[in-house]
Amino acid sequence: MLKALVVFGTRPEAIKMCPLVLELAHTEGIESRVCVTGQHRSMLDQVLDIFKVKADYDLEVMRPNQSVNTITTSVLEKMEAPLAEFKPDVVLVHGDTTTSMASALAAFYQQIPVGHVEAGLRTYNRYSPFPEEMNRKLITALATYQFAPTEGNRLALERESITEHVYVTGNTVIDSFQYTIQNDYRFKEPALAGHDFSTRTILMTAHRRENLGLPLENICNAVVALAAQHPDVSFIYPVHLNPAVRETVFSILGGKERITLCDPIDVEDMHNAIGRSYLVLTDSGGMQEEAPHLGKPVLVMRTETERPEAVEAGTARVIGVEKDGIISAVQELLTNQALYQKMSTATNPYGDGHASERIVAILKGLIKKDSV
Numbered sequence: 001m002l003k004a005l006v007v008f009g010t011r012p013e014a015i016k017m018c019p020l021v022l023e024l025a026h027t028e029g030i031e032s033r034v035c036v037t038g039q040h041r042s043m044l045d046q047v048l049d050i051f052k053v054k055a056d057y058d059l060e061v062m063r064p065n066q067s068v069n070t071i072t073t074s075v076l077e078k079m080e081a082p083l084a085e086f087k088p089d090v091v092l093v094h095g096d097t098t099t100s101m102a103s104a105l106a107a108f109y110q111q112i113p114v115g116h117v118e119a120g121l122r123t124y125n126r127y128s129p130f131p132e133e134m135n136r137k138l139i140t141a142l143a144t145y146q147f148a149p150t151e152g153n154r155l156a157l158e159r160e161s162i163t164e165h166v167y168v169t170g171n172t173v174i175d176s177f178q179y180t181i182q183n184d185y186r187f188k189e190p191a192l193a194g195h196d197f198s199t200r201t202i203l204m205t206a207h208r209r210e211n212l213g214l215p216l217e218n219i220c221n222a223v224v225a226l227a228a229q230h231p232d233v234s235f236i237y238p239v240h241l242n243p244a245v246r247e248t249v250f251s252i253l254g255g256k257e258r259i260t261l262c263d264p265i266d267v268e269d270m271h272n273a274i275g276r277s278y279l280v281l282t283d284s285g286g287m288q289e290e291a292p293h294l295g296k297p298v299l300v301m302r303t304e305t306e307r308p309e310a311v312e313a314g315t316a317r318v319i320g321v322e323k324d325g326i327i328s329a330v331q332e333l334l335t336n337q338a339l340y341q342k343m344s345t346a347t348n349p350y351g352d353g354h355a356s357e358r359i360v361a362i363l364k365g366l367i368k369k370d371s372v
């Protein structure tokens with residue numbers, strides 16, 4: 001029997017790890033447990049509820065206005081107990097959050113092999129996204145098994161001389177759609193339930209640490225200008241719970257006509273809202289993968305992306321964080337129908353919805369309890 005401990009703590013990790021948790025749970029020969037760090041509290045619990053996943057261990061690390069230092073030290077310290085109690089053969093972590101980096105380090109310190117789901121993403125700018133680019137490089141170094149979503153991610157690892165136990169699996173975010181997307185979906189969030197999606201709707205999110213302050217102000221000011229210039233277009237912005245994000249967003253966008261602000265929506269609402277929107281405007285990582293799958297253009301409010309596949313496929317554009325650049329990129333998609341058609345019909349490069357099955361099959365084939 002292989003013992004696998006799945007560790008995650010934030011909303012995006014949960015969305016991408018729950019399909020894997022469910023796959024592990026019904027696989028013979030594997031005993032799995034879920035450890036949530038609670039780096040996010042309500043945004044994490046929203047996801048667990050949707051997937052009906054129960055945590056076996058909850059480290060409850062979230063503090064108001066937490067720093068990456070405190071997340072790191074709390075996770076490192078609190079991971080000792082589940083590792084000692086469950087004694088996993090492998091610890092599975094996801095992506096690039098501080099939860100993932102610290103839990104991978106905690107496993108390494110116990111000489112427990114780490115499997116990195118969503119391995120090999122890079123911007124090659126150590127400060128953007130911050131601290132995620134460094135987190136993911138550290139996790140690469142700590143991990144034994146690298147589950148790369150795309151061939152491009154595998155090549156990125158190869159360039160760093162990581163060639164052993166690297167597997168191209170697709171991205172588990174595509175697996176998550178089978179749990180969330182419904183044609184006759186009824187929204188739970190009142191702001192969405194009452195919204196007329198037959199008018200052109202721009203669904204937006206922005207939360208990244210490197211965009212806090214002036215870049216986020218630029219983003220909000222661009223949205224104010226766009227809403228004023230396009231009376232037939234509306235914006236929906238579920239606002240991240242980070243107080244630093246909320247202060248800026250509510251002070252600039254609060255009370256503005258055709259700009260709806262609401263609390264974070266659950267992932268069912270989100271996936272179905274993307275599917276009904278005209279385009280997605282975001283600095284999120286995950287939404288760069290989701291929008292292409294749902295046939296929606298995505299404009300990325302960052303200076304670079306670790307997800308060039310969607311740009312190469314033609315569904316995403318990196319538009320920076322300057323007000324004028326954001327305005328002109330959105331305007332182009334609102335007025336140039338040929339461009340809009342081209343961006344909304346490109347194929348999704350992130351997988352076929354079977355990434356979790358592949359990861360579980362690889363784990364079963366690779367890890368024999370007696371040999372680790």
Ligand code: UD1
Pocket residue numbers: 010011012039040041042043044063064065066067068096097098099130131132207208209241242243
């Ligand atoms: C974290 C990840 C980032 C990921 C993002 C997803 C790190 C360093 N960053 O950034 O990679 O893109 O999650 O959203 O790991 N808060 C709540 N309730 C919640 C969640 C957050 O109140 O349910 C507030 C807390 O005050 C917290 C703040 O948001 O201090 C920021 O959360 P934190 O996890 O530190 O950073 P994120 O910006 O969310």
Ligand code: UDP
Pocket residue numbers: 011012015205207238239263264265266267268270271283284285286287290
């Ligand atoms: N998401 C959600 N509700 C929201 C905003 C985002 O369910 O109000 C989902 C989104 O669909 C994607 C993930 O959360 O799956 C992205 O999370 P986030 O942008 O916080 O993090 P990132 O992907 O940038 O790491």
